[in-house]
Amino acid sequence: MSGPLQLEVSDLRVxxxxxxxxxxxxxxxxxxxxxxxxxxxxxxxxxGKSLTLRSILGLLPPEATVTSGKVVFNGTxxxxxxQARLNKVRGRRIAMIFQEPMSALNPVMRVGxxxxxxxxxxxxxxxxxxVARAVDLMRRVGIPDPERRxxxxxxxxxxxMRQRVMIAMALSCDPELILCDEPTTALxxxxxxxxxxxxxxxxxxxxxxxxxxxxxxxxVAQVCHxxxxxxxxxIVERGTVSQVxxxxxxxxxLGLLRSAPDVDRPDQSLVxxxxxxxxxxxxxxxxxxxxxxxxxxxxxxxxEPPLRLLDAGRATxxxxxxxxxxxxxxxx
Amino acid sequence: xxxxxxxxxxxxxxxxxxxARRRRARWYRQPTLLVGLTLLAVILxxxxxxxxxxxxxxxxxxxxxxxxxxxxxxHLLGTDQEGRDTWARLLYGGQVDLRVAVIAxxxxxxxxxxxxxxxxYFGSWVDVIVMRLIDIVVAFxxxxxxxxxxxxxxxxxxxxxIAITAVGWVSYARITRGEITVAKxxxxxxxxxxxxxxxxRIIGRHLLPNVITQSIVYAMSDIVQNMLAIVTLSYxxxxxxxxTPDWGTMISAGQNFLTTQWQLTTIPGLAVVLTGLSLxxxxxxxxxxxxxxxx
Numbered sequence: 001m002s003g004p005l006q007l008e009v010s011d012l013r014v015x016x017x018x019x020x021x022x023x024x025x026x027x028x029x030x031x032x033x034x035x036x037x038x039x040x041x042x043x044x045x046x047x048g049k050s051l052t053l054r055s056i057l058g059l060l061p062p063e064a065t066v067t068s069g070k071v072v073f074n075g076t077x078x079x080x081x082x083q084a085r086l087n088k089v090r091g092r093r094i095a096m097i098f099q100e101p102m103s104a105l106n107p108v109m110r111v112g113x114x115x116x117x118x119x120x121x122x123x124x125x126x127x128x129x130x131v132a133r134a135v136d137l138m139r140r141v142g143i144p145d146p147e148r149r150x151x152x153x154x155x156x157x158x159x160x161m162r163q164r165v166m167i168a169m170a171l172s173c174d175p176e177l178i179l180c181d182e183p184t185t186a187l188x189x190x191x192x193x194x195x196x197x198x199x200x201x202x203x204x205x206x207x208x209x210x211x212x213x214x215x216x217x218x219x220v221a222q223v224c225h226x227x228x229x230x231x232x233x234x235i236v237e238r239g240t241v242s243q244v245x246x247x248x249x250x251x252x253x254l255g256l257l258r259s260a261p262d263v264d265r266p267d268q269s270l271v272x273x274x275x276x277x278x279x280x281x282x283x284x285x286x287x288x289x290x291x292x293x294x295x296x297x298x299x300x301x302x303x304e305p306p307l308r309l310l311d312a313g314r315a316t317x318x319x320x321x322x323x324x325x326x327x328x329x330x331x332x
Numbered sequence: 333x334x335x336x337x338x339x340x341x342x343x344x345x346x347x348x349x350x351x352a353r354r355r356r357a358r359w360y361r362q363p364t365l366l367v368g369l370t371l372l373a374v375i376l377x378x379x380x381x382x383x384x385x386x387x388x389x390x391x392x393x394x395x396x397x398x399x400x401x402x403x404x405x406x407h408l409l410g411t412d413q414e415g416r417d418t419w420a421r422l423l424y425g426g427q428v429d430l431r432v433a434v435i436a437x438x439x440x441x442x443x444x445x446x447x448x449x450x451x452x453y454f455g456s457w458v459d460v461i462v463m464r465l466i467d468i469v470v471a472f473x474x475x476x477x478x479x480x481x482x483x484x485x486x487x488x489x490x491x492x493x494i495a496i497t498a499v500g501w502v503s504y505a506r507i508t509r510g511e512i513t514v515a516k517x518x519x520x521x522x523x524x525x526x527x528x529x530x531x532x533r534i535i536g537r538h539l540l541p542n543v544i545t546q547s548i549v550y551a552m553s554d555i556v557q558n559m560l561a562i563v564t565l566s567y568x569x570x571x572x573x574x575x576t577p578d579w580g581t582m583i584s585a586g587q588n589f590l591t592t593q594w595q596l597t598t599i600p601g602l603a604v605v606l607t608g609l610s611l612x613x614x615x616x617x618x619x620x621x622x623x624x625x626x627x
Contacts, residue, residue, distance in 0.1 A: 057526055062455070090528030103519040108541045117537075118527050169527065179526075 005072075006209050007056070007177060012069035014048075014055055023280045025051050025064070027233035030307070032175065038203065038210040040220035040241070041193050042256065043230035044277050049213045052230070057094060057209075058086050074176070094123040094168035099182040101162035105154040112138070112150030118172040125215050127265065136262075138166040141198060160191035167199060177209045184219060196222050217260045221245060226313075229253045232278050232288040233306060239314040247328065249321035251293045254328070287319070295323040298299040365617020371610035375603075388417035390424040390577045398425055399593055408594050412585060422600060423488035425577035430607070432489060432572070433559040437551050439497040444504025445547055449455050449535050450510030451505065462505060469502045482570045492571060496558055503554065511543035545622040552615030556608040561577050579604055 014026040070146040100105035116130035138146035184192040237250040255273035290296040394415035409418035451462035481495035565571030566580025579600040586596025
């Protein structure tokens with residue numbers, strides 16, 4: 001943890017006022033990203049990870065509002081910026097890549113123009129300059145014959161090629177941070193690997209930080225340095241990828257790891273996490289994971305455990321994390 | 333074995349080329365569109381090619397040959413009470429009616445699309461204001477409001493444009509608002525927002541090109557309605573002013589002689605019906621052609 005932080009999200013809370021009461025899909029989330037770092041945010045569907053990503057750029061759906069917390073990007077609190085000033089950050093300094101390359105590209109606009117649009121607006125390029133830049137970007141992300149493909153429409157591209165277009169769009173203004181919302185979930189595994197390598201390589205070349213939201217643990221292991229695990233609107237565990245994956249300190253992380261196949265241990269049987277994610281309208285008392293946790297004790301049901309900082313940048317919200325470590329010790 | 337190898341070796345058809353070919357092949361296979369276009373082409377040729385089809389001036393009075401019968405004195409459809417050639421007035425009148433109908437569709441199209449897209453994209457109070465304005469306009473029947481407005485503004489082409497715009501934008505605003513409300517939830521809009529594009533740019537460059545087809549299809553049927561409105565206004569003496577030839581004034585001037593000179597009223601009426609029919613057919617054909625997911 002040396003040097004200034006690039007992005008610091010502290011105690012972010014988002015609420016949605018629905019018909020059945022107030023829902024808090026993000027309930028006190030804090031994390032940080034250092035320059036050039038790749039951070040993964042992992043969790044089940046509905047844990048609030050995509051919403052966390054969207055709230056960084058102030059792109060929440062209209063019914064959701066940020067009730068408290070800060071999103072400090074290079075010293076500026078993004079939650080306090082006007083729409084116009086936010087638009088100077090979006091795409092220019094923080095770019096975003098989406099899950100569905102099919103629907104995230106405008107179907108009636110030529111892909112080249114979609115890539116060139118950012119540089120023309122944010123970098124003040126002329127039409128010719130931005131077109132040249134778009135062609136260059138298309139070549140860098142590995143789209144063959146970019147001069148000709150510039151004029152193609154998104155439907156003429158395959159899923160993997162479309163995601164390459166999305167990456168080219170994200171890189172078009174040399175952003176400092178790229179937010180990825182499950183960018184490879186919709187792709188074949190082989191294409192997924194190519195895209196991840198490309199993304200990691202391009203970010204490393206340009207020193208761009210990466211924030212990676214996914215439910216896919218191997219993807220995090222491949223791309224990220226650090227990882228935060230999210231459950232029911234909160235971060236339950238944080239640390240470097242190698243630490244968290246080898247010595248999980250939260251039963252939920254342990255459950256996630258056990259429910260995903262491991263290439264190194266193909267004989268290991270998969271253990272699903274029992275139960276289902278809690279209702280966010282009436283979340284369980286105390287630790288939100290306790291109804292599904294096999295280590296739960298009485299004190300887990302009473303008070304909400306805070307995210308406790310441990311040594312070496314690790315943090316856990318489990319009161320009895322030693323039991324996870326014991327479990328791993330017993331298994332190996 | 334041969335069956336297997338046959339299925340394993342499909343001809344590698346380049347998808348974009350195939351799709352483009354299908355699109356090009358499609359439009360003339362639409363019988364409605366084809367019939368409508370042919371009919372309209374004939375009407376346009378007859379109206380704008382009028383000097384080729386008649387040697388008479390539509391405005392020249394000839395008081396020695398009033399109310400000539402069909403074919404009398406070389407007048408193909410006879411003459412009206414002032415001795416003007418009906419065939420020539422029919423052709424030249426069509427020029428006026430078609431021109432006004434097409435121009436009168438552009439203003440409401442632009443105004444309605446702008447207001448509708450703002451309402452659909454921004455929602456909240458912008459939407460409330462636009463929707464209330466729409467409610468006010470649709471509270472009156474189309475013709476009643478147009479006639480009242482022209483009556484207040486005074487007769488003439490300019491008044492027709494203003495009146496039709498003031499009433500006609502409502503349909504375009506509703507169509508565009510509905511389409512944008514749906515389209516703005518698409519991920520490409522979120523992607524555009526995350527790229528730091530301004531709202532107006534997102535509406536103009538990303539949303540409208542995706543949703544404008546519905547309005548274009550509607551505009552075709554709207555031309556028909558405008559056509560009828562102009563003819564009606566002229567018939568009531570509020571529209572195109574004599575001596576400029578126009579189908580509405582011809583119908584109204586000829587109705588006094590319906591029992592003896594039926595063609596003075598019936599032929600312009602028939603022209604209105606045929607033009608309306610051709611435009612409706614084009615509108616239907618376009619709707620089938622442009623509607624996504626059908627072919």
